[in-house]
Amino acid sequence: MTPALQISGLKKSFGGLPAMDDVALEVMAGERRLIIGPNGAGKTTLFNLITGDLPRDAGTIRLFGEEVSRLQPHQRAHRGLARTYQIITLFPHDTLEHNILLSLLGLSPARWSAFRPLARHAELYTEAHRVLGLVGLAHLTRRPIGEVAYGERRRVEIAMALAQKPKVLLLDEPLAGLSREERGTVKQLIAGIPREVTVVMIEHDMDTALDMAERITVLHYGSVIVEGTRAEVVADPKTREVYLGD
Amino acid sequence: MSRVAWLALLAVLLAGFPWIAGEFYVNLTSQIFIAAIFAASLNLLVGYGGLPSLGHAAFLGMAAYLSALLYLKLGLGHWITAPIVLAATTLMACVFGWIALRATGLSFLMLTLALSQVLWGTAYRWVAVTEGDNGLRGLTRPAPFGISLDDPAAFYYFTLAITVLAIWIMARFVGSSFGAALRGTRDQPRRMSALGHNVWLIRWITFVYAGFWGAVSGLLFVYYNKYIHPASLSLTSSAEGLLGVIAGGSGTLAGPIVGAALVMILKNYVSAYIERWNMLLGFVFVMIVIFMPDGLVPGIRRLWARWKAK
Amino acid sequence: MQFWIVQTLNSLALGGLLFLLAAGFSLIFGLMRIANLTHGSLFMLGAYIGVSILKFVPNLWLAALLGGVAVAAFGGLLERLILRRLAGNVLGQVLVTLGVAYIIADLCLMVWGGDPIPVPTPELLRQPIVIGGVAFPSYRLVVVGIAIITAIALYLLMERTRLGAMIRAGVDDMQMARAVGIPVSRLFTIVFCLGSALAGAGGIIGGPILSAYPGLDFDMLPLALIVVILGGVGSLLGAFVGSFIIGAIYTFGTALLPGLAYVILFLPMIFVIAFRPRGLFGKVTT
Secondary structure (H helix, E strand, O other): OOOOEEEEEEEEEEOOEEEEEEEEEEEOOOOEEEEEOOOOOOHHHHHHHHHOOOOOOEEEEEEOOEEOOOOOHHHHHHOOEEEOOOOOOOOOOOEHHHHHHHHHHHHOHHHHOOOOEHHHOHHHHHHHHHHHHHOOOHHHOOOEHHHOOHHHHHHHHHHHHHOOOOOEEEEEOOOOOOOHHHHHHHHHHHHOOOOOOEEEEEOOOHHHHHOOOOEEEEEEOOEEEEEEEHHHHHHOHHHHHHHHOO | OOHHHHHHHHHHHHHHHHHHOOHHHHHHHHHHHHHHHHHHHHHHHHHHOOOOOOOOHHHHHHHHHHHHHHHHHHOOOHHHHHHHHHHHHHHHHHHHHHHHOOOOHHHHHHHHHHHHHHHHHHHHHOHHHHOHHHOEOOOOOOOHHHOOOOOHHHHHHHHHHHHHHHHHHHHHHHHEHHHHHHHHHHHOHHHHHHOOOOHHHHHHHHHHHHHHHHHHHHHHHHHHHOOEOHHHHOHHHHHHHHHHHHHHOOOOOOHHHHHHHHHHHHHHHHHHHOOOHHHHHHHHHHHHHHHOOOOHHHHHHHHHHHHHHO | OHHHHHHHHHHHHHHHHHHHHHHHHHHHHHHHOOOOOOHHHHHHHHHHHHHHHHHHOOOHHHHHHHHHHHHHHHHHHHHHHOHHHHOOOHHHHHHHHHHHHHHHHHHHHHHHOOOOEOOOOOHHHOOOEEEOOEEEOHHHHHHHHHHHHHHHHHHHHHHHOHHHHHHHHHHHOHHHHHHOOOOHHHHHHHHHHHHHHHHHHHHHHOHHHHOEOOOHHHHHHHHHHHHHHHHOOOOHHHHHHHHHHHHHHHHHHHHHOHHHHHHHHHHHHHHHHHHOOOOOOOOOOO
16 A cells, blocks of 8 residues: 655755754554654654755655655645644734635635635635634634634644645644643544544644554654654653653 | 715716816826826735835836837837737746746845846947937827827826726736735745645736736826836836835735825925925935835724724 | 957956945845845945045045045944834835935935046056056056955955854844844944945045946946845855956946947846856855
């Protein structure tokens, strides 16, 4: 079976300092993969390389067998790749609805229509409302992002990615900065993502994150040091070394 | 009063204007219309695309020069020159856009400036073709359907019709899904490309589109003046357009129109009384930027909202 | 033969003057992210102030020094009083610098009139140097020498001093520079004054070649602009190499194809931008 996401020999350095050093990774379709590692391990850099936000120095990235490492970020999005950002990246002056619309437009041919008013694309609005309903924000559709709470913005972040009905979804610390109750909501939301979607998630908080993943990859100084099931990774002495500094 | 009522009042005022106003004001208003198309097209880049262009006069000037040269050198009529000019200038916008959009931000600004300066310098120096500092004289206005546009009122209505059409189409552009995507690329370009939007292409199309409307304003400009001088291609010409956008309020529909009117009135009216126009223009630039950084339209809107709240 | 030698020297001399102008323009752009459209005006202002100083002190080098200081003071005021208020407002800064450029142009017109004012070549340098039967205008050689000495001095300033290290840090990464406690605010003023001084001194040093005339400002500005685009923003080496390339292309273009000199000027720029958007030696992409 072709993996949903297959990375090999991935390298990236910033001003001579290697941030990603010969990383290989295989995620099967429908898998829930957790990426953990201390600060500066290169987790977000890995995401940026997968989406093409950063150009890679060497290596290949395949989505369902297709080599995408030469493609622009928007072309990768059209091949079913979506992501969220650790630092919330929304359109703060626009409404929740409009944010989702921009996401839907990204993959819709309607984005090239330069004369018909946006407001007349009723099907996009219906879909946007459906997606906002999915993340429990249907009551805030017309509210500007700048006026809603942080936890709600986190959910909009995820909704924007989900709206694209991605095949591979990269979640960059979706629980960061949330209160205990909000974590519960967002965890449920993630658990409810359809099984056919492959999910790769970065998360700092081991307690909440471990039970969401089937396989776990530990990244340290831009290299994969441990990979396996939850039990394997927890039992591996190298994991302890990284986290406890023994 | 409702929005429709306001628009109706504006329509009546604009339609009846030549009946109540003297020739000077009719001509001034025609010039304001032309400047409004120019500023509105620049606003697509600056206000909605976040692309600070300081070379937009290249399109106005190029269209004007081409129209003049096709008439003077080849003796072509207006019906033929107008489409050729629009097509050629739009093509130039394709090339300029491709070059300038190699960069964004300040470097984009420098590139647009440099490109327009090349045209300006060429218009000045290539005397054999452009007559240099003397400019090209002896041009005519078109006579659509046999109606001569030499009469100020006739030219006024002609320009008004084109301006209304142009502003309407640009407003549709801004309000379309493409316009929404354009604003998205202004606010969060990285996110937009992660969402599947081709940011570069969106910007390039907008650049070309703005270039086309700049060319339309250039045609009207040369029809109005029946004369073209390198100054129309100059940095000052671009900067006046930009000043109009900023004075009125960039990223708003009405802003550039109001701003262009303001600049044009200052230029035509005040310069009749004040000898040192350049000095005044300089002070106007500094004052507007320092005291009205958001522009008139958003400023007035804010005051209006505050007044209504009371 | 004489034609080529004279034109080559002319291009070198123009390149030298362009370097005095573009070095400051590039540093200001690279460090402060300001496209300073008064830069050509500072050059012209330097030329005019120099003309007036020469009436009292008949020494071109002293006039260049004093003119440079005067223009530096003016630049410092501009930065402190106006540009500072507009930090982060790119378009605002561009329009303000342009507005100030118009004001300077009109003030110069009021004070010094509309006729070009020639600047006499220093006595000692009026005689051409004759080598092998070919005459070299000696003043132009001196201008090239001044540009090279200035380039070396700036290089040493940037690479060997604390101030230079701070400027380089700022050009590379402003946030980081702020974070490590570099007094960015003072640095801005210093760099703006330095750039203004170079432009002002360049104006009067260029006087015997270009003379002082209305329009000198906007004749020089596009050339500086193209030098910086070509050489790369914030790079001294880029400004140096770019200046001499543009000086040569412009001089030969004007001599051989006067009508199309600007078009020819623009070709290398397109070429470089197409293949290397950050310019020949630029590190910063915007």
